[in-house]
Amino acid sequence: MSSAQSTARTRARVAAVLAGLLLAALPAAPAPASPATAAPEAAEAAASHRPTPPHVVGDKTVPVYSYADAIRESVWVETRADSDGDGVRDRVAVDMVRPREAAAAGVRVPVIMDASPYYHCCGRGNESERKTYDAAGVIAKAPLFYDNYFVPRGYAFAAVDLAGTARSTGCEDVGGPAEVGSAKAVVDWLNGRARAFTADGRPVSAAWSTGRVGMIGKSWDGSVANGVAATGVPGLATIVPISAISSWYDYMRYQGVLRSSDYPGYLHSYVNGRTDGACAEELARLRADSAEETGDYNGFWAQRDYRPAAGRVRASVFVAHGVNDLNVTTNQFARWWQELAEQGVPRKLWLYQAGHEDPFDVRRAEWVDSLHRWFDYWLQGLRNGVMDEPRVDLETAPGTWTTQRDWPAPGTRSVRVALGAGDGVTGTLGGRGARPGREQAYVDESLTEAELVAEPSTATAGRLVFLSGALSAPLRISGSPSVRLRIRVDRPTTELTARLVDYGTAERIRYDSSEGVRTLTTESCWGASTDADDACYRDTEEITAVSDHAVLTRGWLDAAHHRSLRFATPLRPDRWYTVTVPLNAYDAVLPAGHVLGLVLGQSDPEFTETDDRDATVRVDLGRSELILPLTGRAGLPSVDVAPRVVTAPADPSAARTARDTRQVP
Structure with missing residues (x-):
């Protein structure tokens, strides 16, 4: 589309058309509009007795x-x-x-x-x-x-x-x-x-x-x-x-x-x-x-x-x-x-x-x-x-x-993905998973996101990591994932966090940098202008970079609110609880050869604020699962031992303390 400036029609021609309309009967006073499902039909019926206004040519306004x-x-x-x-x-x-x-x-x-x-x-x-x-x-x-x-x-x-x-x-x-x-x-x-x-x-x-x-x-x-x-x-x-x-x-x-x-x-x-x-x-x-x-x-x-x-x-x-x-x-x-x-x-x-x-x-x-x-x-x-x-x-x-045709993508189905113990450092996604009763524990370390998701094959206190095998075909995620966990906690509550990570090299949007958009020095114009109000705006372009991994989506839960958001139910240290951590909706295609990761943590200083820290969470792997909205026939390959995945290490200078995360919507 070229710059959207006013049409070249002469004012004389427009004035002639408008003068003709002045002779026509004025429309009736506005009435409450019909529901949206009948909107165009109602508008057409209301206008059927009136001349076509000069700003309408065919099926568009000009x-x-x-x-x-x-x-x-x-x-x-x-x-x-x-x-x-x-x-x-x-x-x-x-x-x-x-x-x-x-x-x-x-x-x-x-x-x-x-x-x-x-x-x-x-x-x-x-x-x-x-x-x-x-x-x-x-x-x-x-x-x-x-x-x-x-x-x-x-x-x-x-x-x-x-x-x-x-x-x-x-x-x-x-x-x-x-x-x-x-x-x-x-x-x-x-x-x-x-x-x-x-x-x-x-x-x-x-x-x-x-x-x-x-x-x-x-x-x-x-x-x-x-x-x-x-x-x-x-x-x-x-x-x-x-x-x-x-x-x-x-x-x-x-x-x-x-x-x-x-x-x-x-x-x-x-x-x-x-x-x-x-x-x-x-x-x-x-x-x-x-x-x-x-x-x-x-x-x-x-x-x-x-x-x-x-x-x-x-x-x-x-x-x-x-x-x-x-x-x-x-x-x-x-x-x-x-x-x-x-x-x-x-x-x-x-x-x-x-x-x-x-x-x-x-x-x-x-x-x-x-x-x-x-x-x-x-x-x-x-x-x-x-x-x-x-x-x-x-x-x-x-x-x-x-x-x-729609979203989530037509044909999307919920696929339950088992969690496996793997090698004891990195767990697995897919396959038979662990037997019920197989536990893994992690202690709250208030890790930054970079620390949580980097180097998934390396032991890092404060997290649990589960990796799929290398994908044999592209994997389409479309919708809202969730993680169902069977847990025991030694505190009345703790924050639970979950992240899905795409491990594999690709060119990606740098959404951590100016929301993924760069403002250029050139301009384009979209409408007519006056001395006080011009219609020209700086052009923009997406910011991309090649990276070896990217967080796809995140989810958080206060464990004491696992039964209802309307009230808290403090956890007892001698009991097992089933909780669900919903992740934010997402849509992505992971290329063949990439690895999907699930990373579990607790307090999250970059995104949330909590006084409930230092809990130890025990997870019954055999009674826990990741639920993925997948399209097509492709799924996660069966895997008994997680592949070794190497990424750039986390930035050691990243802040590890809570900060003011307030933004304006």
Whole structure:
């Protein structure tokens, strides 16, 4: 795709078409949108009595409206909450850009919306763009390319400051009802169900809107889109969550293990846009109700878990996620995807090898085209065939993409892999495994990941390693692995960690380095520009390197939460327990000749924070197993003695103490 600039059509031709539309009857007032499954049909039926708008040519929208002359306005939408307790309902700032010519002609347009806590504090996108305003306080520049590209094509763009951030009132409650409700209120306003006001207090309506809204956003922004979709709000036709959270508990707790202390309070303070003390009560509630001292899943977390409400989702869902995302881990998309699938929600998925990245910075031209067609279908009602294509785009190796019907890959089956004792230093994966009662023990050493997985054929205190034989054929893992362990522990609890490792030389994405993407000095442009807001962005490329091994996926469990995440069950030292450590979802093909490794450890200072250390864990190998989601007929070869695998040793300077692992989603 070449740089996406405005079409060369003359303004005179566009004006003539619009003048004709002015003579036509204006459309009826916007009504609540139909459920997503009927979205294009509903849009077609509603438009059947109207002329085709000038921004539609065939089955796609084209850039006919002036971006420079677009209407730019800021309004404050009233929500149902009073999250700061001042006796007045919260009002959220909504900065909008929409085509002036369409408004003059009475042509209603749908809305693409990015609701974010980051517009003031931190910026959006690879270049951390922030909103800017003119002297009257009206939006002059919105981050990202959405307005530049889509407004000339007959869309409005709305950049929403979530409650308690930037120019909005209220308090940020980090994934909770006030946050989600503040974005939902904007959808309601666009459908005539909520009130909004200008800066000087005048009521304002959205009569220019069709009522059809598509929410998009990366990380926290995409998490909000998931939350709003889970309310079932009419009018939300589609969402595009990128590297997004579907359960805030699973973001801040790993199966009962604390990711980092004071995480909700940290995120609240990071994005808080209110004056000092205005949200002190909300901050105190976040810290108290999150139950950091127990790690339990409680009512606070249930409010921030969108998955159980998948049955209420009316919107279609286009998910994008990096399989090596260590910030918002892959189970966030995988469990949400599964729930949506069970409810029959129309959906699409992009999976790529990078970490916490936007596909705009991974595969730019193809992403913009795919997003354009998706919005045209779900917001403009154009039958362009996007829903007839394979559901999943998947990057299988750096720069190598394929499509498939669904995810996990069709034909995936759960394969139980036995653990064997091997030579007493390195165990085995596959074959008959050890007999029940064959034990191995390891003592918590708080090893770094590099120490855990390097040199698997060498005895290292604080870990257990199990290796397959060299693969005789490529092995495809697609889905969510887990490890079922029969253990006895000499402490009331300990953290249990598990990692799957690909041992073998290959060129891989360096996702530990800038999430696997490098920013270049060249630029490409994606839409129209003004002096205040250009549509040009630095190009990017994937960062790759040849390495002799790579961690594929990880999993954590607080052993005392093995029965339920809602309460702890302290372990007795004289008892054996069966526990399951779920690993993050993954998709990978291990080449023939490589070796698959399973590495078990305990406290994990690079990823989690725990006070429960120094336990000894005994594992009954014969009653433990790895469960792999595999495709095709290939499996792990039978092996009695683990192959000798040599890797570069771990960096001896790696930190061995706990650190602050808090990130911003």
